Amino acid sequence: MQRTVFFISDGTAITTETLGHSLLTQFPNIEFTQERIPFVSDSGKARDAVLKINAACKMDGATAIVILSIVDKEARQIIKNSDAITLDLFADFIDTLEQALGVKRQATVGQVHSVANLERYEERMEATNYALSHDDGISLSYDHADLILVGISRSGKTPTCLYMGLHFGVKAANYPLTESDLEKQRLPTFLRRHKKKIIGLMIDADRLAQIRETRRPSSRYASLKNCHWEVDAAESLLRAEGTPILHTTHSSIEEIASRVLLQLGLQREMF
């Protein structure tokens, strides 16, 4: 079975697509062709989108599905009149919210991914720059860090720190445990001072070897034997230091980031 799904919004359609994905994962046996159509903010653009939608319905010989989030009533209605079945993320909930809050909405187009609040946006950019300048032990001064991820090479530290900067405005540094740290079985002194904001990331040796192999094929670095040694040494070091440990092998960066914030009790609003 073949179906086309459109994610259509007056903004980037990124939220619409993400929510759409979470719905579509519930139907693993259907092959979905997916298309994101962003910035559909007026009737003209809505009509262009309808041409695409109706063409897809004809091509597939099956009704397309539209996941929709548009503030403008007229544009929204034009899409809803297409040949597709529309899930309207916006209209249904906004009505419920109006009733719950007892006030009318003030229609403003696709603000969620805009720079509506410049100060908050700058916080986010600053945190991203912080992650870059405190990645992989580049800078060892952690006074301004909200948190520090510690672990061996390729345990997931860097993408998680970048994600936390970009999406939570959290200043996340990361420090790669060195062979010397592992041999001494203790964290370096400059880290011990910040113990309350440290989380250790751990990964299975098999998975680690696989990841490292694609980076440096047939190296000692990637060998299963060495990975086992590093993983065991890192785990015992972190335990000895009393550092909270998160296992990343089966987790995405969103999941790791979410667990790190939970573990440290940091409540941060998402961007």
Add this chain to the structure above:
Amino acid sequence: MQRTVFFISDGTAITTETLGHSLLTQFPNIEFTQERIPFVSDSGKARDAVLKINAACKMDGATAIVILSIVDKEARQIIKNSDAITLDLFADFIDTLEQALGVKRQATVGQVHSVANLERYEERMEATNYALSHDDGISLSYDHADLILVGISRSGKTPTCLYMGLHFGVKAANYPLTESDLEKQRLPTFLRRHKKKIIGLMIDADRLAQIRETRRPSSRYASLKNCHWEVDAAESLLRAEGTPILHTTHSSIEEIASRVLLQLGLQREMF
């Protein structure tokens, strides 16, 4: 008026919160206290969440709002029986989808931010590493780049490239125009070969000076005069080269990323 809003999910609750934000921006006069409660995947955790919800209702003297996305029926129902008003992102739409598709769903918990598809996840990590190793002209070999952002320092290149790696699995490099490039009024030869995948980012001189001032206060680099010169020189260089230009001053990285992909005709699924 003061209201507490909870974003509750059996996954990271990141999608739930993002969609929630887009709804809440429509009510700018209400002060919302927001809390994300992730990983609510069973009845026990749902009951813990209800304690928090009901406490907030009492504190505020106003009904809390829950934006909910939980697959497990029992856990979902426990939250719905709390004192809050619940917007159920999952249940309403999944029923509509089942009808539209004519098949029953296969309930699987919070897959959208999991590593369900390892191959795609690795693509994403590889693209993020690509952005890091091809940031700011570190590496000038662009054969594997899906796209190259070109612009003067602080025009938004780096965070946009990281975002595109993390969320679209797109290999995005960036090259900062140097004083010598600006004076010669042409792109360096190693870039000209990749012209089809280049997008120029531009920013207003006033905004640029403001951003640079926080980085290097009172420097020539940050001076309004120098920023004006760089912006004008970059704009004329990019025009002369026939490079498509995107203005980033009033755009978030999501918006810039979305426009870049649209401009280059790259259809990529979101992570």
